[in-house]
Amino acid sequence: MVVSITTVDNSAADPADYTTTTVTATIPAGQTSVDVTIPIIDDTIGEPTEDFTVQGTVTSGNASDPAAGTVTILDDDTPAVTIGDVTVTEGTDANATVPVSINNPSSTDVVVSITTVDNSAADPADYTTTTVTATIPAGQTSVDITIPIIDDTIGEPTEDFAIQGTVTSGNASDPAAGTVTILDDDTPAVTIGDVTVTEGTDMSATVPVSINNPSSTDVVVSITTVDNSAADPADYTTTTVTATIPAGQTSVDITIPIIDDTIGEPTEDFAVQGTVTSGNATDPADGTVTILDDDTPAVTIGDVTVTEGTDANATVPVSINNPSSTDVVVSITTVDNSAADPADYTTTTVTATIPAGQTSVDITIPIIDDTIGEPTEDFAVQGTVTSGNATDPAAGTVTILDDDTPAVTIGDVTVTEGTDANATVPVSINNPSSTDVVVSITTVDNSAADPADYTTTTVTATIPAGQTSVDITIPIIDDTIGEPTEDFAVQGTGN
Template identity: 60%
Template sequence: MDTVVEITTATGTAGASDYTTTTTTVTIPAGSTSVNVSIPVTDDGIDEPNETFTVNGNVTSGNTSNTDPSGTVTITDNDGTPVVTIGDVTVDEGAGTASVPVSIDVPSSVDTVVEITTATGTAGTSDYTTTTTTVTIPAGSTSVNVSIPVTDDTTDEPNETFTVNGNVTSGNTSNTDPSGTVTITDNDGTPVVTIGDVTVDEGAGTASVPVSIDVPSSVDTVVEITTATGTAGTSDYTTTTTTVTIPAGSTSVNVSIPVTDDTTDEPNETFTVNGNVTSGNTSNTDPSGTVTITDNDGTPVVTIGDVTVDEGAGTASVPVSIDVPSSVDTVVEITTATGTAGTSDYTTTTTTVTIPAGNTSVNVNIPITDDTTDEPNETFTVNGNVTSGNTSNTDPSGTVTITDNDGTPVVSIGDVTVDEGAGTASVPVSIDVPSSVDTVVEITTATGTAGTSDYTTTTTTVTIPAGTQVLM
């Protein structure tokens, strides 16, 4: 007779996701010993160990010594063992965090637990926060992310990297020590190098010139410095060639250039400080700055010297001077003006004299007349008008005093012999050299062998005019 068996499935380590729950009835025909029942199994993508479920029977018809047979179906896995990886990530330093994926290539039926640690590379602990943590990829999932803080600094630097290392502490993976790399890209502009403009008093001794970059750099910035003349020449500063280094992380250094404290009045003068970047990372390589040297010397005062000269000297050499040297020529127009000395005592002179740049004095020669007239010291004026140059005054004036070289006149009354019939005696009153002033002589007579019966007693005053020597 037929044997009829009712079949049902029951889960074991294999669940309903691994096979199709089945309830059916099978019949072993009379005279036969076996039939098969087909139960669908699921081909998933999850790595898992061998799993089992139970096939239970209940004999509903036939003649058997037992009525509740049972069998086990074992499902073997055909998925590879998961490989765990830590993803490589590139992140801008301004992002705040790097989100690093920790993954397995196929799902696992068990949790995968990975201990995470970071290790410095070209990126150091100032670029990210050292992180030690544990992440779990839940059974059936393939990835989780670990967040690592990154630092947004202000230093220009190349892309930098650090390592994220993993250690699988639980789960079923073919490897246990995955590793990934985080690359931090810089968001700071490439530094611009500048050489500062500086104004310095010539008495300062040195000009301290800043060589700077606008943002810090992660590498040294090396700049070769040279000076070049402008309106200031090498007599105003010391030619300088040197090399300066702005250390990594810094933004500025100073270069000292000696300046000369001279005694010459001059306008503000400039020279150039040129740079050439020989090492480092900058957007420009040839910065330049200007040093302005301000003068500390007073503006020259022009004078015309007072001179005393003997009339026999022929010329009066009159100094036209400035009290400090000037960097430009000083041009003075000279004219003479009479005083007690007139044009008969000197030659009227109009001329122009130039005090060369760097000098302080020149002389102007004015002819003097050597006359024969006794006279007191006499003066005339030498006037100036500055027509070019840099002086604090423009109309200097000096005095020339002419001393007389003629002797003081000797006055005499001449001896005269006259016939008594002449009627008068003409008696000369004289000076031996002319005088520049009238000579007034009071005349009186005095008897001798001739008495008042022989001549008329006379009292009078006579004047020898200036420039005349005798009066009759």
């Protein structure tokens, strides 16, 4: 029996799926069956199960025409759908563009129902929930979907959400979930504040630990103090503490005890260091606590009194009212007043150094011993602090008591009435004076009396500075009466 065989396209078609075949099938007499072969095409396109028809017509032999046969082709290229993992940066990327793809093209549209699912990132704070249909057209392998990303001002760790998909049409397998990772653009920067305190006024330094924008999680900072010019335990108490800035807040304070001593010190400081141990934030730069001193020493130059001839030097104390942590160096110089160099003292310029921890040193200034009568005189001792934590002093005074005070003498004089019209009386001092010596002179009756024997005289006798004597004259009366030897007194009072 001879059967004419031909193929007819159905969902499978030539040449994509098989090769059209026209052939004669001869079943020999006495047998019941023969096979025909039809080539099947192996492509890389995902397809559903397809089929074509095999039809036959008996052209010889005593047999009826057959019903058509069917060849069903099972596909070996079923596409696998993949939802891509994407990383975006908040503030830079307004949307996450997520690829939905298949590993080989399909002969039909592949339709995937997409939905987002919260993970550490959540709607509406971090992104906008999106439900969308992604259709990959037949013959293509990928389409993109977009998901809005929210830009806030809160510091957050890296967060993510899932993208799930279900194939609703097309010859493809459901995908595993994709992940969108959001990198934050608001990572808080931790700052440790700089603080200035005054010793004695502020028992503690209150130091702010802050972030420049709030965080979605607690920011935990390990704080420790580090000595600089200020040191523990003399100036402050070493402090190690944890500062926790709660989520949504921006600052907390820590306190560090400040030591109040009685030692003069310069302005000092210590560092406050921090390390972020938890939370999405960057480590801070060091903060500084500056301590202003309340014990700044006041320098005093002592007032001193010396006696010329007895004291060869004036020993002048230069002191501070409380000890200093550093040497206090004072530049000392003398300045003339009523006492002057070189007549009364020797000008002295010297450096007085009060060692750290001490309160006083002495300087010496040579005093000149002359033979000139002088009033009490003085000169100034001035100082300027050139190093150390101390204030400039007021000038000190060295007072010089004189040991050459002149003694005034009114001379005794003998005159002869009738021969001497006047008595010339010397008023003198035993050594010269640096200033005029003025003596108020007056006569006083004794056995001789005014107006019979002399004329009462009141006069001022001035012995110029540097000289030792002047004369005064007193008129003597020449009468005709015999008298014994008589006298009167000449008294003087210094002005």
